[in-house]
Amino acid sequence: MFALLVGQLAYLQIVYGGKFAAEVDRTDKTVMTGSVPRGMIYDSKGRLLVGNSTESAITYTKSSGVKSSDIYTIVNRLTKYVSIEKETLSDRDKADYILSAPGKEAKVAKQMPKSWRRDSNGDALSNTTIYNNEIKYLKKMGMHLSDAELSKATLFKKMSAAYSLSTVFLKDKNLTSKEIAEVSEHLTELPGISVGTNWNREYPQGKSIASIIGGVSTEQQGIPDDELNTMLAYGYSRNDRVGTSYLEKSYETILSGTKSEREVQIGSGNQIKKSKLVYGGQKGGNLNLTIDSKFQKKVQSALSTQFSSAQAAGITQYSDGAYVVVENPKTGAILAMAGVRNDPQTGKTSEDALGVINRTFVMGSAVKGATVLGALMDGVITPTNSVQADNPIYLPGSAVKKSVYPVGTYSSMNAEKALEVSSNEYMMALAMKEANAKYVPKVSMTMNPDIFSKLRGYFNQFGLGVKTGIDISGETGGIEGSVRNSQGQLKTGSALDLSYGNYDSYTLIEMAQYISTIANGGYRMKPYLVQSIQKTKNDGTKGALESVTTPTVLNKVGFTQADLNVVRRGMYNAVHGSDYWTTATRLKDLSPSVAAKTGTAQSFYYNPNDPDNQDPPETITTSLVSFGPYDDPNVSMAIVFPNLTSESGNYPQLVAKQIYTDYYKMTGQD
Structure with a gap:
């Protein structure tokens, strides 16, 4: 038996010795990926808005x-x-x-x-x-x-x-030169440890639009849980730093670049024996925005100044803040987005440009241009025959529905005059015609049950009540009020409210899309913030253009040029008319001249700390939509000051006047 054992050992040594030795020395090849610097974001003039600050780091590859x-x-x-x-x-x-x-x-x-x-x-x-x-x-x-x-x-x-063969940062802040030197000297006794670099986002022009740009996760946060499986399928690692909101998230695949690849040989002891760089990776692409950072700061300043004035006047006790968006009506390019968020509980304010796309408000009479054009498309009035009686509406069991001016100020008016003086009575008369209403003052009113869908259908063509499709995550849509009451009856009074903007709520970006559609001749343009995407050279500078955003027409509204001229003249007269009740005269001195429509809506303040309050305080929301120059518009805007405690349409007009003044000066149109 001993002889057999010796023979078997000899046989294994002679015949299979080489094989076993090779197995001991066996290595497996695998590929490790490494992160690359994230792409940068520039304004329309090439100024760096978001960059990367590079810092030395101690890393560990497991x-x-x-x-x-x-x-x-x-x-x-x-x-x-x-x-x-x-x-x-x-x-x-x-x-x-x-x-x-x-x-x-x-x-x-x-x-x-x-x-x-x-x-x-x-x-x-x-x-x-x-x-x-x-x-x-x-x-x-x-x-x-x-x-x-x-x-x-x-x-x-x-x-x-750390996951197997993944790299994590152990220290990437406040790393001293002494620490780097000592670690470098002792790398042989620190398997897996290396000295590398890491990056952090920096904002050279300040953070006035940081809320639009969004955030990037830390290495510890990694991929958000709700996107984990999808992003892993695209080759991400769990601890990768990724865009978590807004532009950083919407353009993640562009900004993140392509990871480097390193071929690694793993020995039989599961230790890294050798590595070789096979692909250096591609740095993230750069975004060039449509926003001019200097103009953006002026817009933010104009808005903040007027909100501070409202605070000083003591009318912001329940206010949510104020918001403005400026765009090119011909292309949909966003020129500026600004917001002031106010906390009614503390009175503290903060910048909130993102509120333009994710907050909704009942905007009031600013939507009347869509009401008039809807009636013209419906055929209940024509460009040459639009005169209506200007009478208040008396519904049983509710307060009179009327305009801000006294009853009897006008016996009748046409569409242009109705826009100039912002007649609620005229808009209600249009809705009643579209609904084939049967009305007996103080007794009853009946309407066709499709009146809500009809009015909203026309509004939707302009972008009111639907998402605009802006190229940034987080956009919300407008909110529609109910069509029937708890007894199942059609809410005829609410249909009248809808006609003059006092029922459904809209985001400010929807309002901007709506007024741009009127300014450009009827084309609903998709708003966008990214003008182009550009590669990054190895030295970190901007390289060749990869793509340029082409303006997108979402739909063409079905009115005629004659229809449009009625509304454009009405909005021009709202600025330049001489009637006592003309609504937007604070803009009349601008040159080139502009057109506008003001809005005022009744609203209520709901205290989040007292959600069951059955008697919330009444507030006033003021708004404005405008475009200019009137003859050939290249700028449009929408502004809202929600939930003030007293009526004043002046704040949006003052903001708009300053924005026009700055814009005309910056573009050489003054």
Whole structure:
């Protein structure tokens, strides 16, 4: 038997020795990916809005099969050379670090009660159960770590959380030259540790539109949970830094670039033996916006100044703030977006440009241009025959519905005059005709049940009540009021309110799209913020253009040129008319001249801390839509000051006047 054993060993050595030796020395090849600098964002004049600040960093690439004890050893060596700031750790985090020390787990297991190691039959419990019991034991006995040990445990947590062959940043802020030098000198005793760089977003022009640009996740946050599976399928890693909101999110695939690829050879001991860069990656593409940062600051300043005036007047007690959006009506390019968010509870304000696309308000008479054009398309009036009686409406059980001016001021008027003096009575008369209404004052009113869908159908053609499709995530749509009451009856009074803008609510970007459609001759343009996408050269400068945004027509509204001329003249007269009740005369001195439509809506303030209040205070929302120059519009705007405590249409007009003045000067049109 001994001779047979010796023979078998000799046979294996001679015949298979080379094979076994090769197996010992075997290496596997795999590909590791690395992040590249994120693309930058520029304004329309090439000024850098969002860039990257590069900082030195200590990184760790986790090998396959690395043990906790190995990480423990690296941690204790690395902290000799690098200061690590301690973080808040759970008991589990602390216990993991403690148990990773050589021999510590066996020692703790020996100290535990026998029932924590073996079952009633004397058989050993599973390794997982024993480990969880070891953690429980440590918690019971108390884990008292010094500050230095907490720093080490923090580092251990970061390194342990890394996925196999992935790279994590251990320290990328306040890294001293001494720390870099000492780590570099001792890399051979720190497997997986390297000295590299990391980036952080910076805003050279300030953060006036930071809410539009959005944010980027940290390495610790990684991919948002709701997008994890999708982004992993596209080649992302769980700890990749990605855009989490708005432009950064909408253009993630452009800004993130293409990862570098490194071929890595893994030895039989699961250690990295050799690596070779096979693809250096492509830095993220750059976004060139339609916004001029200097003009943006002027728009924000004009809005903030007038809101401060409203505060000084004591009428912002319940106000949400104020918002403005300026665009090119011919293309849909956004020229500026600004917002002031007010907290009624504290009176504190903050910049909130994003409110232009994600907040809705009942805008009031500013929508009357769409009402008139809808009636013209419906055929209830014509460009040459639009005269209507200007009478208030008396519905049973409700207050009189009328215009702001006294009853009897006008006996009748045409569409142009109705827009000039903002007649609610005229708009209600149009809605009643479209609904084939039967009306007996103070007794009854009946309407065709499709009146809401008819009015809204016309509004939708201009963009009111539908999402605009702007190229930024987070846009909300307008909110429609109910069509029937709790008894199932058609809300005829609300249909009348809808006709003059006092029922449904809209976002300000919808209002801008609507007035731009009137300004450009009937084309509903898709608004956009990114003018072009540009590659990044190896030296970090802008390279060749990859794409340029082409203006997109979403639909052509079905009115005639004669129809449009009625509304354009009415809006011109709202600025330049001489009637006492002309509504937008604060803009009449502008040159070139402009057209506009003001809006006032009754609203209510609902205190979030008192949601059951059955008697909320009444407030006033004032708005304005406008375009200019009148003869050949190249700029349009929408402005809203919601929930003021007294009526004043002046604030939106004053904002608009300043914006026009600045815009005309900057573009050489003054």
